[in-house]
Amino acid sequence: MRMPLLAGLSLLLLSAAVAAAPATVSAVNMPAWLERASQARPLLPGQVLQSGDLLRTGQGGRVLLSLPEGSQIKLGEAAVFRVDKLNAEDGRRSPFTTAVDVLKGAFRFTTALVAKARQREIDVRVATITAGIRGTDLWGKADEERDLVCLLEGRIAVSHEGDGGFQEMNEPLSFFVAPKGKPALPLAKVEAEKVDKEWAPQTELQAGRGVSRTDGKWRLVVASAADQDETLRWYDSLRAAGYAAKVKPIGTHAYRVSLEQLASEADAQALGEQLKATLGTPLSQVLPMAK
Structure with missing residues (x-):
């Protein structure tokens, strides 16, 4: 019973921290x-x-x-x-x-x-x-x-x-x-x-135009490269422009740059079009966050 009790106490403490x-x-x-x-x-x-x-x-x-x-x-x-x-x-x-x-x-x-x-x-x-x-x-x-x-x-x-x-x-x-x-x-x-x-x-939030939420379940991949310098260039330029880009390794020698927690598929698509037009991002691939 000790481990479930400790786990329960941890959850209570976590809930209290979130509520606070x-x-x-x-x-x-x-x-x-x-x-x-x-x-x-x-x-x-x-x-x-x-x-x-x-x-x-x-x-x-x-x-x-x-x-x-x-x-x-x-x-x-x-x-x-x-x-x-x-x-x-x-x-x-x-x-x-x-x-x-x-x-x-x-x-x-x-x-x-x-x-x-x-x-x-x-x-x-x-x-x-x-x-x-x-x-x-x-x-x-x-x-x-x-x-x-x-x-x-x-x-x-x-x-x-x-x-x-x-x-x-x-x-x-x-x-x-x-x-x-x-x-x-x-x-x-x-x-x-x-x-x-x-x-x-x-x-008001502009629904369908790139909204990201705490419960967002869509991802937008804006760049994919084998070269670390190119990957970091896109990552740095997006973040400097106010977009919360993330980098993740894919396979053995490649990386992807993406934006996460988008509220809907339409939000992800709209953001992809916007970034292509304003920053010239090479990709606009929309995926569920599970992938």
Whole structure:
């Protein structure tokens, strides 16, 4: 009985470690990068974030982050996002707390219905705007012209640097905007159709266009070579461009370069076409991960 008991304890400890992850990358539309300790690497599904991490997305990039208390953060293309602090609470007994900076680009914060009653203390800084979240759904963006936060559901408190004080927002579809280099404007309302058709799609994953997920089961082989230098050239160029390439020996004297965990066959095919067009990769072979 000793070995099954030890195995059971190990599984319990592993489950606890997974549950305690403060923020996890659930899905990625590449290209995207993680910068940690001044080193950049391609962002992978399943990666656990730490305080101080910086995420970047490239053209067409998207990222989906899962938080332990049941919320999600979505990032759009050409985004720069920094995690200032995190804890690993699930919001049941004590609040999940985090502070993040949206330095550039679009983001969305959403909470699952079953998790709305959990405790959370989240501060989101969108360039010059700070929003304090206690349980809500909001969308925001920082670009060259303005910083904006739109409340979709719940309530938030917002402030603009230099203006002093916080404003409460509790009306759905109200938004707070600050033109660059100018004072914030009065609260205004936006049409639901504009949110649904123009704003929200900027942060949604592009299904069928190269999404990789923690449970993805498809592989894209983009290069195969007997020469190690050629193999490493493709590996390095893909990773520098924000694609999480992997190298594996095949046979005795050959190697393949691939991208893994793609969500569907269509995602793998679309990514293969994209990489051929942008980086000139020699292959676009789609395989189930089991092969």
